[in-house]
Amino acid sequence: MNNGVSVVVFEGSYPESEIEEAMALVRQAALLDNLEKIRHVPELEKVYLFTNRPELEEPSARLGAEVFLNSTGPGNFHYGRELQAAVSRHALNRVICMNGAGSPLITVEELKMICRRLLSRERFVYTNNTQSVDIVAFTVPPEMGTVELPATDNSLALTLRDQLHLEMELMPHSLGLLFDIDTPSDLLVLGAGPFAGPRTAAAISSLDLDYSALEQAKAVLGDEYEDVALIGRVGAPVIGRLNAILKLRLRVFSEERGMKSLGRIEANEVISLLGLLIDHAGLDQFFCYLSSVARCAFIDTRVLIHHYRQDPPDRDRFLSDLGRWQEVENPWLREFTKAAVQCPIPVVLGGHSLVSGSLWALCSELDPAAR
Numbered sequence: 001m002n003n004g005v006s007v008v009v010f011e012g013s014y015p016e017s018e019i020e021e022a023m024a025l026v027r028q029a030a031l032l033d034n035l036e037k038i039r040h041v042p043e044l045e046k047v048y049l050f051t052n053r054p055e056l057e058e059p060s061a062r063l064g065a066e067v068f069l070n071s072t073g074p075g076n077f078h079y080g081r082e083l084q085a086a087v088s089r090h091a092l093n094r095v096i097c098m099n100g101a102g103s104p105l106i107t108v109e110e111l112k113m114i115c116r117r118l119l120s121r122e123r124f125v126y127t128n129n130t131q132s133v134d135i136v137a138f139t140v141p142p143e144m145g146t147v148e149l150p151a152t153d154n155s156l157a158l159t160l161r162d163q164l165h166l167e168m169e170l171m172p173h174s175l176g177l178l179f180d181i182d183t184p185s186d187l188l189v190l191g192a193g194p195f196a197g198p199r200t201a202a203a204i205s206s207l208d209l210d211y212s213a214l215e216q217a218k219a220v221l222g223d224e225y226e227d228v229a230l231i232g233r234v235g236a237p238v239i240g241r242l243n244a245i246l247k248l249r250l251r252v253f254s255e256e257r258g259m260k261s262l263g264r265i266e267a268n269e270v271i272s273l274l275g276l277l278i279d280h281a282g283l284d285q286f287f288c289y290l291s292s293v294a295r296c297a298f299i300d301t302r303v304l305i306h307h308y309r310q311d312p313p314d315r316d317r318f319l320s321d322l323g324r325w326q327e328v329e330n331p332w333l334r335e336f337t338k339a340a341v342q343c344p345i346p347v348v349l350g351g352h353s354l355v356s357g358s359l360w361a362l363c364s365e366l367d368p369a370a371r
Contacts, residue, residue, distance in 0.1 A: 232300020
């Protein structure tokens with residue numbers, strides 16, 4: 001049994017379009033930046049990387065990871081079973097689980113803090129989020145292989161708590177522990193800000209990204225007592241952070257938090273009050289209303305996508321996040337994106353990470369005390 005702390009990283013991608021491949025390349029760069037940090041954490045004994053990207057094998061091994069290549073096709077990868085197999089095969093006792101771009105801004109000190117917590121506890125799970133996990137650390141119980149772990153990492157912490165009865169604690173809220181590269185809007189925030197690691201920054205700079213809407217929104221955030229709309233799965237920590245650091249008037253509409261981990265998407269139970277407003281008023285009028293109450297808006301579009309029972313491919317979702325509505329094939333998402341781009345105020349679109357870690361990053365960048 002390996003009694004030290006090990007890191008298990010799963011980084012797989014099946015890009016089917018140019019924008020998906022760009023996302024994959026940035027994620028890989030972020031992974032390598034994190035492996036560089038891990039080398040400076042003596043408490044971390046081993047790093048196991050499981051990936052379907054052969055180009056990661058050599059640079060990751062050079063940075064100390066033991067790399068396992070697989071050829072699992074899209075739709076066939078089961079996160080929980082792969083994690084159980086890795087824990088069993090390598091006799092792991094204390095584990096930090098990350099995806100390739102999960103917590104790309106985590107610091108060496110934060111990694112050391114997580115290790116200390118794991119080494120001082122038994123039957124313990126430590127996570128950055130209960131319902132949308134990016135990083136989860138836990139002590140491996142003897143009965144680890146007796147339960148069905150989730151197919152994706154979102155609800156891993158809840159499963160470890162509820163089925164294996166590990167005591168759960170939340171990690172401190174910080175830029176390093178909340179920011180995640182999940183959608184192109186996260187690339188925009190990193191590319192326009194000072195926080196990306198060297199490999200990540202180089203990968204983003206090679207892309208042709210339009211930062212105009214984000215820069216306009218940042219100007220509003222940095223002004224005094226402007227109205228800012230936050231829409232989607234907005235959590236209390238980011239609201240508190242914005243209120244504490246910036247001089248804003250927030251207009252927050254938070255709904256459907258946990259829609260993935262609680263199975264609401266699969267059950268077709270997602271419902272959005274703003275979606276019902278759009279039904280009543282239409283897209284153009286909705287964005288007219290929005291521009292009358294706010295100077296800029298950040299919208300987690302995934303809630304509305306599932307409210308309307310749409311299932312656009314990642315290509316369309318990512319192009320929508322970049323405002324490239326002309327290239328979006330899904331009719332509903334194309335019209336929504338077009339209306340957002342043509343709104344009189346800057347509207348930044350994205351997923352949950354936009355109204356979580358990305359807003360936290362923007363707040364940190366604009367923090368007057370950090371200047």
